[in-house]
Amino acid sequence: MLPTAVSNDPLAGVAEFRDQFIRAYRFMLHARLLDERLASLYRSGKIFGGVFLGRGQEALSAGLGVCLRQGDVFAPLIRDAAGRLAFGEHMIDSIRTYLGSPLGPMRSRDGNVHRGRPKEGLLPMISHLGAMISVVNGMLMARRMQKRLGTSVGAACLGEGGTSTGAFHEALNQAGVERLPLVMVIANNQYAYSTPTNRQFACDNLVERAAGYGFDGHTVDGTDLGECLETLQKAVDNARSGRGPQMIVAPLLRLCGHGEHDDSSYIDPRLKQSELGRDCLEIAEQRLVAEGWLSGEEIGRSRSELLAAIDETISTVQRESAPNASAESWQALSTVSLRDMSSGTEMA
Amino acid sequence: MSITYLDAIREAQDRALKDDPRVFIYGQDVGAFGGAFKATKNLAAKYPGRVIDAPISEDAMVGAAIGAAIEGMRPIIEMQFADFSTVGFNQMVNHAATLYWRTGVPCPITIRLPSGGTSGGGPFHSQSLETIYAHFPGIVVMTPATVEDAYGMLLSAVAIDDPVIFCEHKYLYYHLKASSLPTESLPIGKARIARQGRDLTVVTYSAMVHECLAAAEVARDEGYEVEIVDLRTIKPLDTDTVVASVARTGRLLCVGEAWPWGGVSAEVIARVTAEAFDLLDAPPQRLNAKDTPVPYHPNLWAAHRPTAQSVAQSMLRLLRL
Numbered sequence: 001m002l003p004t005a006v007s008n009d010p011l012a013g014v015a016e017f018r019d020q021f022i023r024a025y026r027f028m029l030h031a032r033l034l035d036e037r038l039a040s041l042y043r044s045g046k047i048f049g050g051v052f053l054g055r056g057q058e059a060l061s062a063g064l065g066v067c068l069r070q071g072d073v074f075a076p077l078i079r080d081a082a083g084r085l086a087f088g089e090h091m092i093d094s095i096r097t098y099l100g101s102p103l104g105p106m107r108s109r110d111g112n113v114h115r116g117r118p119k120e121g122l123l124p125m126i127s128h129l130g131a132m133i134s135v136v137n138g139m140l141m142a143r144r145m146q147k148r149l150g151t152s153v154g155a156a157c158l159g160e161g162g163t164s165t166g167a168f169h170e171a172l173n174q175a176g177v178e179r180l181p182l183v184m185v186i187a188n189n190q191y192a193y194s195t196p197t198n199r200q201f202a203c204d205n206l207v208e209r210a211a212g213y214g215f216d217g218h219t220v221d222g223t224d225l226g227e228c229l230e231t232l233q234k235a236v237d238n239a240r241s242g243r244g245p246q247m248i249v250a251p252l253l254r255l256c257g258h259g260e261h262d263d264s265s266y267i268d269p270r271l272k273q274s275e276l277g278r279d280c281l282e283i284a285e286q287r288l289v290a291e292g293w294l295s296g297e298e299i300g301r302s303r304s305e306l307l308a309a310i311d312e313t314i315s316t317v318q319r320e321s322a323p324n325a326s327a328e329s330w331q332a333l334s335t336v337s338l339r340d341m342s343s344g345t346e347m348a
Numbered sequence: 349m350s351i352t353y354l355d356a357i358r359e360a361q362d363r364a365l366k367d368d369p370r371v372f373i374y375g376q377d378v379g380a381f382g383g384a385f386k387a388t389k390n391l392a393a394k395y396p397g398r399v400i401d402a403p404i405s406e407d408a409m410v411g412a413a414i415g416a417a418i419e420g421m422r423p424i425i426e427m428q429f430a431d432f433s434t435v436g437f438n439q440m441v442n443h444a445a446t447l448y449w450r451t452g453v454p455c456p457i458t459i460r461l462p463s464g465g466t467s468g469g470g471p472f473h474s475q476s477l478e479t480i481y482a483h484f485p486g487i488v489v490m491t492p493a494t495v496e497d498a499y500g501m502l503l504s505a506v507a508i509d510d511p512v513i514f515c516e517h518k519y520l521y522y523h524l525k526a527s528s529l530p531t532e533s534l535p536i537g538k539a540r541i542a543r544q545g546r547d548l549t550v551v552t553y554s555a556m557v558h559e560c561l562a563a564a565e566v567a568r569d570e571g572y573e574v575e576i577v578d579l580r581t582i583k584p585l586d587t588d589t590v591v592a593s594v595a596r597t598g599r600l601l602c603v604g605e606a607w608p609w610g611g612v613s614a615e616v617i618a619r620v621t622a623e624a625f626d627l628l629d630a631p632p633q634r635l636n637a638k639d640t641p642v643p644y645h646p647n648l649w650a651a652h653r654p655t656a657q658s659v660a661q662s663m664l665r666l667l668r669l
Binding site: 105106107109110114116117118119123124126128131132133134135136137138139140141142143145146166167170171173174177331332333334335337338339340341342 | 372397398402403405406407408409410411412413414415416417418419420421423435438439442443445446447448449450451452453454485486488508509510536537583584585587619
């Protein structure tokens with residue numbers, strides 16, 4: 001299917017939009033290729049834990065990432081490889097964390113998607129859904145107290161399943177009460193692990209909840225990069241300019257299992273055939289070619305270059321030493337003098 | 349001048365706000381109202397924008413504190429009652445407690461838990477939850493028993509670069525008084541000998557220190573001198589001071605207001621048994637609250653938790669073994 005005709009899209013043809021589209025596309029492609037390589041490492045038994053792909057969600061994720069800038073706060077979730085790359089995470093952080101390298105940001109102590117650099121505004125998610133949002137709120141509140149909030153925003157990502165948690169409700173209400181520049185991005189990918197949306201929520205569209213929290217609400221086709229960029233940029237700009245918290249709900253379909261251990265046989269085949277089941281990467285490529293922004297050859301070259309870089313980074317990380325348990329500090333507290341000397345952990 | 353335990357908590361927060369611009373207080377009703385127990389009375393007016401009313405959202409309160417700590421602040425969270433901290437449990441034990449270990453970024457937050465029973469409190473305004481927080485790595489748990497410690501330890505809690513669960517006992521808020529605030533205190537992590545004795549070591553903390561002190565007077569009338577160790581912090585647990593006391597007395601009783609299963613008293617006995625078995629002249633004993641929710645009626649409540657009377661009975665039983 002071809003994208004919207006140029007004349008119907010007021011932003012098409014604007015160089016700025018074209019450049020942003022191309023940038024976002026490259027992060028989508030990078031994330032897709034990186035995900036595929038990680039899946040292949042998983043299948044060959046090279047990864048200790050699970051692997052969680054963003055297939056089908058790259059347009060939304062990369063779209064958000066390119067709308068953020070240095071100094072913002074970003075709390076990605078499990079399917080945000082594209083947004084992470086766009087926000088500035090180097091792919092070696094991802095590969096090191098998946099492979100458990102002690103040189104990675106989580107130093108072998110945490111794995112896969114649980115990675116970040118809090119001091120650089122990139123929060124490492126915990127597994128409990130909705131838990132990151134109030135942390136973003138707290139960072140924004142702190143900056144406001146320190147009088148250095150400026151025009152920075154905080155963005156948090158979640159799936160539709162995570163919206164059923166108490167943490168989500170508490171955090172959105174908090175952001176509304178404090179009128180924080182929070183951008184809440186919800187990928188409604190139709191399944192929370194195997195649970196379909198009719199067992200997850202009862203409203204027609206999750207964006208209806210925005211009004212209840214005092215958020216501006218936006219809905220966008222999560223399979224269309226152009227639309228994602230337009231909507232996300234508007235939401236981020238709103239937050240930057242003091243118009244309060246923003247919620248974006250993007251219907252799309254997860255084009256993979258929950259993790260690579262999951263064959264996703266429960267996904268309704270009719271959804272796969274519907275508009276929701278379109279592959280956002282293919283749609284973006286079709287538009288790039290149709291608009292004349294990139295040629296098929298250029299796309300092919302980007303793909304080869306990215307693959308070579310990914311493979312080289314994986315090789316580098318695979319040569320790194322594994323962690324040494326006897327060299328671990330085993331210190332959960334930063335205050336060493338307050339370590340509890342329990343007799344039960346090792347023989348004196 | 350007379351200063352209550354509650355005054356000390358308020359004064360410590362006043363001083364922390366005054367001395368350190370990174371400190372702020374966030375909790376339900378803490379602002380103009382001054383808190384359910386008035387532990388933040390007048391602080392919102394004195395420190396505008398730094399004593400902030402929170403919605404009834406314990407999870408989001410602690411989450412926001414973690415975020416603020418990442419940005420260099422030193423938040424104090426007031427839980428209205430310790431019992432409600434379970435709503436924020438996930439952020440406390442899975443997020444705050446793991447942040448430093450996972451990322452190398454310290455998480456200096458202080459969470460105040462008005463703890464323990466008062467007459468008429470009932471099942472959901474009386475709990476002592478220190479044990480469940482101590483169970484998790486990455487958290488310091490303080491249980492001050494005196495006005496001096498309420499003040500000094502709260503200031504330390506704010507200064508420490510790690511999450512601190514500060515269990516302040518509601519029963520002590522108004523009952524306990526001192527003539528002045530301390531200018532110095534024992535280091536954090538060090539237990540205190542609250543009473544010297546030669547016949548029995550009683551290890552306890554928080555409000556139970558005072559029940560045990562009263563019980564020790566009953567034992568004295570029977571001719572025994574009981575030594576009382578006030579743990580002050582239950583994590584880290586000062587095993588050395590406990591073992592040194594048991595070396596002097598040969599007998600150990602642990603008393604706690606919390607429930608017995610897997611609690612502080614169990615931990616102390618496990619450590620002493622493992623590390624100092626040959627110092628014991630009798631099996632170590634413990635006395636805790638009954639293994640039921642905390643009852644409402646004063647008659648039931650008084651029988652549910654250890655009191656000077658029941659502690660004295662336990663002391664004498666152990667002394668006569």
